[in-house]
Amino acid sequence: MRTENAELMRMARESLKGRWGLAIGTMVVYLILSILLQIIPFIGPLAAIIISGPIALGLAIFSLAFSRNKDAKLDQLFQGFNNFGTALGASLLMTIYIILWMLLLIIPGIIAGLSYSMTFYIIADDENIGSSDALKKSKAMMDGYKWKYFCLGFRFLGWALLCCLTLGIGFLWLAPYMQITCAKFYDDVKENYIANNGELA
Numbered sequence: 001m002r003t004e005n006a007e008l009m010r011m012a013r014e015s016l017k018g019r020w021g022l023a024i025g026t027m028v029v030y031l032i033l034s035i036l037l038q039i040i041p042f043i044g045p046l047a048a049i050i051i052s053g054p055i056a057l058g059l060a061i062f063s064l065a066f067s068r069n070k071d072a073k074l075d076q077l078f079q080g081f082n083n084f085g086t087a088l089g090a091s092l093l094m095t096i097y098i099i100l101w102m103l104l105l106i107i108p109g110i111i112a113g114l115s116y117s118m119t120f121y122i123i124a125d126d127e128n129i130g131s132s133d134a135l136k137k138s139k140a141m142m143d144g145y146k147w148k149y150f151c152l153g154f155r156f157l158g159w160a161l162l163c164c165l166t167l168g169i170g171f172l173w174l175a176p177y178m179q180i181t182c183a184k185f186y187d188d189v190k191e192n193y194i195a196n197n198g199e200l201a
Helices: 005-016 020-039 043-067 074-102 106-115 119-125 131-141 146-155 157-165 171-197
Strands: none
Touching: 005 043, 005 146, 005 171, 020 043, 020 074, 020 171, 043 074, 043 119, 043 171, 074 106, 074 119, 074 131, 106 146, 119 131, 119 171, 131 171, 146 157, 146 171, 157 171
């Protein structure tokens, strides 16, 4: 049975209770790495492309551990480099597919982005999976859930606007809140998919 988005958000807040510092600190490191690479002349954009996949995988590893109330640590942010090839391949394939769909229209590109949104969580759960298979699994898992995920993101829009009024400081709390909620969403969708279809092939 699907868990309502409001309940997923409540569950995320429960997981964050007493652990906001770790979640905020990890997101700050993630954002600093992403921003610093972008502003380095010449090699920065290329470096950002190369490490974006491994860092995104590391964030997924951390988020799932945190969401599942396991031993989440800051250094998990860098564990994506242990599966560098798969993470990089997944990142590049996602970018290519989304861009190709957006060449048609914006909406198909958004739908593609939603379809592949669970990719790094899937790789975090199965380090032996290939990048192409991870994208296929994400697409299968998100069948019937894309609108729900879009609506979940839309729920944070009001919070984002309020964060702008705090000169961006509020995003220190909003970013981990969103990230852990997305991890809750992944576990819920995965559980429902397996219950209805068996293990992801």
